[in-house]
Amino acid sequence: MTDSQLQTTETKAEIKSRLERLETLYDLSLDIFAAKNLDDLLRVVMSRVTSALGADRSTLFIVNQDAEILWSKVAQGTEPIILPMGVGLAGMVAASGETLNIPDAYLDDRFNSEIDKKTGYHTKTILCMPVKDREGNVVAVIQAINKIGGAFSEDDEDFLRALSAQIQLAIENSTLYQGLKELFESMIEALASTIDARHPTTAGHTNRVRNYSLEIAKEMGYSPADLEILNYAALLHDYGKIGVPEAILTKPGKLTDVEYEAMKRHANYTIEILSRIKFPKQYREIPNIAGHHHEKMDGSGYPDGLSGDNLHPLSRVMAVADVFDAMTSFREYRNPANPDKVLEMLKADSGTAFDGDAVDAFERYYHKSNLGDLIRDRNDEEKAALELARAETG
Amino acid sequence: MTDSQLQTTETKAEIKSRLERLETLYDLSLDIFAAKNLDDLLRVVMSRVTSALGADRSTLFIVNQDAEILWSKVAQGTEPIILPMGVGLAGMVAASGETLNIPDAYLDDRFNSEIDKKTGYHTKTILCMPVKDREGNVVAVIQAINKIGGAFSEDDEDFLRALSAQIQLAIENSTLYQGLKELFESMIEALASTIDARHPTTAGHTNRVRNYSLEIAKEMGYSPADLEILNYAALLHDYGKIGVPEAILTKPGKLTDVEYEAMKRHANYTIEILSRIKFPKQYREIPNIAGHHHEKMDGSGYPDGLSGDNLHPLSRVMAVADVFDAMTSFREYRNPANPDKVLEMLKADSGTAFDGDAVDAFERYYHKSNLGDLIRDRNDEEKAALELARAETG
Numbered sequence: 049m050t051d052s053q054l055q056t057t058e059t060k061a062e063i064k065s066r067l068e069r070l071e072t073l074y075d076l077s078l079d080i081f082a083a084k085n086l087d088d089l090l091r092v093v094m095s096r097v098t099s100a101l102g103a104d105r106s107t108l109f110i111v112n113q114d115a116e117i118l119w120s121k122v123a124q125g126t127e128p129i130i131l132p133m134g135v136g137l138a139g140m141v142a143a144s145g146e147t148l149n150i151p152d153a154y155l156d157d158r159f160n161s162e163i164d165k166k167t168g169y170h171t172k173t174i175l176c177m178p179v180k181d182r183e184g185n186v187v188a189v190i191q192a193i194n195k196i197g198g199a200f201s202e203d204d205e206d207f208l209r210a211l212s213a214q215i216q217l218a219i220e221n222s223t224l225y226q227g228l229k230e231l232f233e234s235m236i237e238a239l240a241s242t243i244d245a246r247h248p249t250t251a252g253h254t255n256r257v258r259n260y261s262l263e264i265a266k267e268m269g270y271s272p273a274d275l276e277i278l279n280y281a282a283l284l285h286d287y288g289k290i291g292v293p294e295a296i297l298t299k300p301g302k303l304t305d306v307e308y309e310a311m312k313r314h315a316n317y318t319i320e321i322l323s324r325i326k327f328p329k330q331y332r333e334i335p336n337i338a339g340h341h342h343e344k345m346d347g348s349g350y351p352d353g354l355s356g357d358n359l360h361p362l363s364r365v366m367a368v369a370d371v372f373d374a375m376t377s378f379r380e381y382r383n384p385a386n387p388d389k390v391l392e393m394l395k396a397d398s399g400t401a402f403d404g405d406a407v408d409a410f411e412r413y414y415h416k417s418n419l420g421d422l423i424r425d426r427n428d429e430e431k432a433a434l435e436l437a438r439a440e441t442g
Numbered sequence: 443m444t445d446s447q448l449q450t451t452e453t454k455a456e457i458k459s460r461l462e463r464l465e466t467l468y469d470l471s472l473d474i475f476a477a478k479n480l481d482d483l484l485r486v487v488m489s490r491v492t493s494a495l496g497a498d499r500s501t502l503f504i505v506n507q508d509a510e511i512l513w514s515k516v517a518q519g520t521e522p523i524i525l526p527m528g529v530g531l532a533g534m535v536a537a538s539g540e541t542l543n544i545p546d547a548y549l550d551d552r553f554n555s556e557i558d559k560k561t562g563y564h565t566k567t568i569l570c571m572p573v574k575d576r577e578g579n580v581v582a583v584i585q586a587i588n589k590i591g592g593a594f595s596e597d598d599e600d601f602l603r604a605l606s607a608q609i610q611l612a613i614e615n616s617t618l619y620q621g622l623k624e625l626f627e628s629m630i631e632a633l634a635s636t637i638d639a640r641h642p643t644t645a646g647h648t649n650r651v652r653n654y655s656l657e658i659a660k661e662m663g664y665s666p667a668d669l670e671i672l673n674y675a676a677l678l679h680d681y682g683k684i685g686v687p688e689a690i691l692t693k694p695g696k697l698t699d700v701e702y703e704a705m706k707r708h709a710n711y712t713i714e715i716l717s718r719i720k721f722p723k724q725y726r727e728i729p730n731i732a733g734h735h736h737e738k739m740d741g742s743g744y745p746d747g748l749s750g751d752n753l754h755p756l757s758r759v760m761a762v763a764d765v766f767d768a769m770t771s772f773r774e775y776r777n778p779a780n781p782d783k784v785l786e787m788l789k790a791d792s793g794t795a796f797d798g799d800a801v802d803a804f805e806r807y808y809h810k811s812n813l814g815d816l817i818r819d820r821n822d823e824e825k826a827a828l829e830l831a832r833a834e835t836g
Contacts (some may be wrong), residue, residue: 063457063461066461067457067460067461217611227622227722228621228622228625230720231622231626231719231720231721231722232625232629233720234718234719234720235626235629235719237718238715238716238718238719239633241715241718242684242685242715245684245685246684246685290636290639290640290684291636291639291640293688294687294688294689295688321632321635321636322632324628324631324632324635325625325628325629325632326624326625326627326628327625328621328625
């Protein structure tokens with residue numbers, strides 16, 4: 049818009065309408081900023097779309113290019129639907145990447161009146177526009193229906209185009225977060241699984257320590273953010289075993305002093321290796337939390353001999369979980385201990401070796417979940433399997 | 443703005459000014475969408491800020507909370523500067539998170555006239571505003587100087603606030619990308635380093651295969667995007683060795699047939715483990731590329747016996763790099779071969795075992811970089827170090 053256009057050809061009403069729309073865009077940028085999550089944001093955005101266009105209702109479809117479908121993320125006044133690419137007007141727009149502006153749906157061959165017949169709604173005008181990412185791929189489709197007082201105009205298209213740029217940004221942000229999280233979690237799980245792969249006797253240890261740790265922390269009232277950190281740290285706590293020779297890791301007998309020192313070094317290796325990972329800010333403590341699962345409250349643990357408050361609270365949680373699982377599981381050189389006895393041992397060392405609150409929380413979880421019986425059953429099964437294997441190999 | 447405000451209190455000039463600003467915001471949303479990178483975007487944004495506010499110049503500072511500094515990312519008409527948190531007006535805004543609107547700089551104690559003295563510029567009015575992320579942390583500071591015809595108004599502040607929400611979004615997007623990349627790369631490097639840690643004789647192998655592969659691919663004219671994929675695949679190509687017993691990996695002699703079969707399985711493990719990682723779309727081929735570095739063009743390789751076009755072109759590049767480094771390096775059971783001889787062997791098998799284009803590209807790189815001499819020197823040094831170590835341990 050140039051000055052002369054504004055001065056000569058626009059009526060006050062036109063200026064007002066233009067102002068309102070620009071203000072919608074303005075408000076939208078604040079919405080995006082303030083939104084706690086993508087779902088909330090898109091709902092707000094779509095209600096702004098409907099009112100700014102003067103439409104009766106609007107739908108936002110998210111396109112899944114891999115699965116070749118689109119699904120209604122925000123559907124005003126209709127049931128959620130899933131469309132194959134190319135099917136329905138929104139599906140056509142998703143496939144072609146071209147905007148459809150239909151002044152009379154029932155005069156247009158591409159319109160399918162089935163849904164109207166089912167719902168009793170009468171579709172008249174439709175504006176259906178793709179939302180594209182930076183590479184030009186269609187990531188979503190906006191569909192507005194039944195403009196009050198006529199067909200959708202070119203101005204409406206321009207407005208929706210500007211809006212769609214903002215929607216794209218919000219979707220991109222959210223997708224990036226999601227992708228980051230999935231990549232990160234799957235890499236950590238791949239790492240964790242390689243630890244168990246090297247030492248079959250302790251397979252399942254990593255996962256059980258993770259589960260026990262999370263249960264203790266939940267009992268203690270830790271926040272979801274802390275539980276997330278603990279989850280990753282627990283999955284990685286034994287990763288340093290990668291640096292311990294297999295002959296020591298799987299020795300079918302008691303370790304010599306020299307071997308035990310080599311075994312203990314796995315905690316240092318965990319810290320060393322994980323410290324090389326450039327964790328985002330909120331996960332920066334993971335290397336320390338993970339590597340300090342053998343520290344004791346009285347400073348008698350390893351690798352750093354930290355005590356009390358110098359020990360990260362989540363390490364103290366893991367220390368309880370780790371020792372409990374180690375003692376209640378099979379090893380090359382001994383049978384598992386009775387879980388009830390191990391719980392008693394933890395309680396006896398509560399406040400000296402172990403964090404008292406963590407032991408209390410574990411005890412509550414232990415009784416609540418009937419953990420002793422579950423472990424006894426698991427170990428009976430494992431014993432039977434071991435005996436069967438021994439009998440078969442002669 | 444309500445209807446009644448518009449109708450009763452605003453002059454046409456006021457409406458026009460408001461319209462122009464809203465259109466700036468509108469244009470900005472399209473800028474963000476179209477921008478190829480953050481630097482370009484922020485430059486465009488800041489020139490829009492200056493003109494929409496009617497200021498003489500503006501500066502955008504990026505805040506580094508960890509380092510407690512801010513630095514001018516976009517500086518109009520001035521040299522780039524770095525400020526400690528709390529120093530200078532922008533530094534104060536970064537520290538306090540509060541907007542400063544100063545109608546006369548020389549009457550304000552907080553203003554430091556040193557820079558004016560140096561540059562001969564005369565600062566009069568200043569509007570300095572924080573850009574905050576969702577958690578309320580200051581991530582940037584916008585500073586506009588010398589509004590034409592008076593002090594910055596509350597309307598100017600409102601406008602800049604709306605703009606800052608958009609700038610924050612753009613920064614957040616860019617930071618996320620950057621963080622994702624760093625996390626991903628550092629995790630892959632941490633993974634790669636654990637392979638070498640387990641098998642000291644082949645330490646350095648992973649990194650050399652990565653370097654040779656990249657040099658070959660550059661000679662062949664691969665795109666930066668392909669080089670990135672190859673870089674990651676090469677770093678991870680031997681990760682499956684995690685599943686091969688150390689006794690076999692480090693055996694100081696020729697492997698038996700059974701042991702060799704177990705050793706070959708590392709290629710399967712590489713594919714299996716990496717397939718569990720939820721790579722973003724552009725990296726989805728990494729598990730296959732990495733795991734097929736022992737495949738041969740004639741189908742005689744492992745683990746899948748793929749041949750010719752069924753083999754990913756980047757796997758063919760790695761096959762050349764991998765075998766060249768293995769043969770020119772020390773092993774427990776043999777000395778390294780002469781690199782010139784290994785090159786001749788590669789050429790003899792070019793088109794049958796190895797991809798002809800990859801071998802040609804490697805030969806060009808080999809001569810250009812004088813690789814034969816470099817490897818002979820490295821191996822001489824390594825031999826001397828080995829002999830010294832043997833002499834010392836008796």
